[in-house]
Amino acid sequence: MLRAGRAAHAVGRSAAGGLPGPRRPRFAGQRPRLPGGAPEPGRDLSFPHCCGKRSGGRCDRPGRTSVRTGGFRPRAPDPRAHGPWTCRVHGSLRPRATRFRSGPQEQLGIALRTPVPVGAVGRSSSQGGHLVSRGLPAERVTVLIAARNERATLPALVTRLRECLPGPPEILVVDDASTDGTADAASRVGARVLSLPRHQGKGGALRQGFAAAAGDFVLTLDADGQDAPEDLVRLLERAREGADLVIGSRFLGRFEPGAISRLNHLGTLFFNRLVGVLYGVAVTDSQAGVRCFRRDLLERMVLQATEYEIETEMLLEAIRLSARIAEVPVRRMPRSAGSSSFSRVRHGLRILSVILRKRLP
Known part of the structure; x- marks a missing residue:
């Protein structure tokens, strides 16, 4: 019955001369879909705000998807996709400056070569004075x-x-x-x-x-x-x-x-x-x-x-x-x-x- 209602709605739009009818609202972070409900080709589904880099595509900043996506029209720039934020699984957001900080050392800001702004609250680390972070050099x-x-x-x-x-x-x-x-x-x-x-x-x-x-x-x-x-x-x-x-x-x-x-x-x-x-x-x-x-x-x-x-x-x-x-x-x-x-x-x-x-x- 639900499918029949959707089909009738599509027929009604065609009969009205192709005028756009009511559309389902697009929410921030929602994955773009092609006709038929299939996810957009070339997009990494685990990173809904990603530009396709994880799938080998090239980013067309600002606000564009991978060149491999085909068919999906560009949308307005999303500050969460290219601004001071980075995306994580399930669309949650976290400041880019702290995306690698997970342990007590990283929460201090001591694992990054760029210092944390003055006034940030630090805590002592029981893990060591050699400041360890994934992929970053240790500070001695x-x-x-x-x-x-x-x-x-x-x-x-x-x-x-x-x-x-x-x-x-x-x-x-x-x-x-x-x-x-x-x-x-x-x-x-x-x-x-x-x-x-x-x-x-x-x-x-x-x-x-x-x-x-x-x-x-x-x-x-x-x-x-x-x-x-x-x-x-x-x-x-x-x-x-x-x-x-x-x-x-x-x-x-x-x-x-x-x-x-x-x-x-x-x-x-x-x-x-x-x-x-x-x-x-x-x-x-x-x-x-x-x-x-x-x-x-x-x-x-x-x-x-x-x-x-x-x-x-x-x-x-x-x-x-x-x-x-x-x-x-x-x-x-x-x-x-x-x-x-x-x-x-x-x-x-x-x-x-x-x-x-x-x-x-």
Whole structure:
């Protein structure tokens, strides 16, 4: 009976002089059909918005089907077929930028060479620091530690780094001509060691380490054990969200009792303010040793510092290069062994000299 009704409707249209009668509405995502209800030739039925590429056809953008389809007239451009979306089975839609992301690593955006826009929410991955994605290269992580006579604190620090960072990161220790066996202690716990034949200072050791690091992300950490390795995870996540330089700010976090002297605290606040006034960038910790860099930013920096002023110089170079700078809170703990070689007067004057020299034309 239903077929008879359809036949009568077709006869009625012919009798009316070929005028178009009521047509069944076309819904978005509906497969085009040829007369007789057969699917259109040359179309991949599992991808209803596809242009025929999966069947070997050539796409006639915009809005056209495969040249093999024959008989099916072009329709208006469909933004889901050629716009910022990609099609999946059963016609569901998903942003093209995330079509390969299925695991916890991919949800971070860490498996793609193109960074996720700043502000995207990241989550830690338990699958590894080598960022794996189908058909895409993995991104590597290097933790760079400049050390001089830190045999007492370095082994425990390297062990904690391996426990808290996802995957097997490269831990690179630059031994700045230590005399207490720092290089041997680092090697025994599995770190990669670069031994300098003569003392070059913290700045010189970091510059040598940057040149030798193999990671796409390079994290820096002091060897004295005053920084928590667990905080590096937040820096790495923020860098994967799009920041070029992430600073671990002790002032956004907290200082444990005895972690910093009052004079050093006031001196850092002064340098923070001076950088803000002269360079127009408000940072809360310009002297932080905990940082995360993107490899492409490091390759563009021009670094010359040899001592503790290296932290200030790296920040000013990032400002000069218009890098995306972010800060995350970190903890600062008192030193458990050894003593610091930082001199308030000598190194303070070197930091001031870098700030003023970089500002001059």
